[in-house]
Amino acid sequence: MNKVAILAACALLAACGSREPLRPKPGEAPPPAPAMAARAPTTEEMLTPPPIAVPERTGEPLRRSEPRKDDRFDLPPP
Numbered sequence: 001m002n003k004v005a006i007l008a009a010c011a012l013l014a015a016c017g018s019r020e021p022l023r024p025k026p027g028e029a030p031p032p033a034p035a036m037a038a039r040a041p042t043t044e045e046m047l048t049p050p051p052i053a054v055p056e057r058t059g060e061p062l063r064r065s066e067p068r069k070d071d072r073f074d075l076p077p078p
Contacts, residue, residue, distance in 0.1 A: 022047075 022043045024030050033040035 030040060031046075
């Protein structure tokens, strides 16, 4: 019986998400426009991460092990 109640509570909690677009609370102003911006960004623009937040892979991953080149600065401790 206890497991059924826990599962029911989890199902209700998972179903309470909202699918409406985000809006400021009544009586509150939206965030101000950034300095030097022509207009304030929309909600969708604010929620989209900039390209620097999700970088793409720039280098080719190693396909096989390769020995390292000699490093003349890799000296033993004094």
